Amino acid sequence: MQRQSFSPPSTDVVIVGGGPAGAAAALMLARSDISVVLLDGGQQRLAVGETLPPAVRPVLDSLGVRAQLTDEGHCASVGSWSAWGSAEPWGRDFIFNRFGHGWHLDRRRFDALLRAAARSAGARLAHASLVASEPLPAGGFRLHLAGGRHLDARIVLDASGRSAVFARQRGVRRIAVDRMVALVGYVARRPDAGAEPAASLVEATSAGWWYSAPLPQDRLIVAFMTDADLARGGGDLTDGWLDRLAGAQHTAARALRFGAGLAGPPVIVSAVSGRLERFGGADWLALGDAAATQDPLSSEGILLAMQSGIDGALAARQALHGESDALAGAAKRREAVWFNYLDERDRNYAAERRWPKAPFWQRRSPEPAQGSRHIHRTQEQRSSA
Incomplete structure (x- = not known):
């Protein structure tokens, strides 16, 4: 008897992780009539990070979800204040911001809103965890899911958060900057x-x-x-x-x-600041926290995740249409964001000088760390080459 070959279902893009980065990418790809599967493990997890700055409005508009924020009862954020560098708080009121106010979120409802929007646009949502993966000879990957299921994809976008499940299966290490x-x-x-x-x-x-x-x-x-x-x-x-x-x-x-x-x-x-040693490879790209995580002081985690998802979706679409360097270009753009973040992080912590000998602040002092930080940056650049 002739043995039949195994042929699992296939799709253009699989996105691993149903948070803001993954859902934003799925939404944009589905709108482009690209077949996309969004893998969401469905586990109830504490999602810390509830602030959207006013600058998020153009991103929410491009995703088509800004109107629902008010309807779902998320709170307006009218300003930010800091007792940083001095004992008394100082800050700014968003009434003077050209975008208006920001939001304080119910994260579970917000993440669910993005997934629902992606599903309405045509993305398939699969409640399954990624167990293993392997490259296919002709390009793309075969994904092994919990429960014995399999799925082939031409491109994989890893939006699985700090765990970076898919990237680690590719042997990519994570580099930590601190221990926060x-x-x-x-x-x-x-x-x-x-x-x-x-x-x-x-x-x-x-x-x-x-x-x-x-x-x-x-x-x-x-x-x-x-x-x-x-x-x-x-x-x-x-x-x-x-x-x-x-x-x-x-x-x-x-x-x-x-x-x-x-x-x-x-x-x-x-709350560690860290990154993958490289943000992508042949037929895959890391998004959001899977690619890199920032100090919560920046208050840009969710915004950056959605921007990363939108940019990753564009790169995946271009790659599917024959632009061979599209994913590599997105990885380079994420690299630039990371190094800009490191500079901003140094500036923010340099502004607080009241406890120069306390371990927490001493570790973030830019003066003694410049040499080692230059080495760290050089190592990152080499590993990403």
Whole structure:
């Protein structure tokens, strides 16, 4: 008996990961009548990063989802304030911004909105995890999914977040710049609490810095950013979080005005700045956090993810139409964004000089790090060549 060859279903593009980068890419590809499958594991995960700056408006308009933000109850963000470089907060009101206000999001609802828009445009959504992958002789990849399923794709876009599942299957390493973590707590609003300004607040302390912002569903996110070794303690995580909060004058006062206590114990999530040693290869490209992650101080994580998704979709479309260097060009553009970010990160941390000998701030001092940073940049450039 003649053995039949195995031929799994195929598609033009598979996107691994259903967050903002992956959903934005799927939406743009589907609008171009390109067959695309969006793989979303469907696991419930804490998505920290709830702020959209005013500059996001053109991106939301290009995706066609800005009108739904107000309809779904996401909160307007009217400004940002920082006790950074001085004890008293300073900042800006978005009333003077040419784009108007930004937003504080319910991340699960926002991510679901983007996936629904992609599905409505014609993208196929598959609730499946990527187990393994292998290149095909004629180009593209065969993806092995949980449950024994398989899928062939001409191009793969890795939007799987910090795990960078597909890129790591290709043997690509991740380079970390720091060891930052976020200790995230949510304060529930008291029934008798007064109106809280719908603005973000950043406050530096000797061991790191705090971020707070009002969110939908009457919550206030209150997160402490520090290095992993500095976050360790022998006591209870909640007690340690509260002790640290007591040393942040403006953030503690805000939490007390807003609520009576934590809605649950704080959680620790990675906030490391890092990147893949290369952002793509033959027939694949990394997007969003899978490609690189930035310090939360930039408040641009979601915006950058969606921009990355849109640019990656354009590159994939061009590659499918015969432009052999399209994916490589997108990788180079992401490289430029990364190095610009490193320069901005140095400038931001150089502005806080109150604790020059504290470990957290000493590690981010640009003066002693210039030589090693130049070496690090050179190594990155070589690995990306």
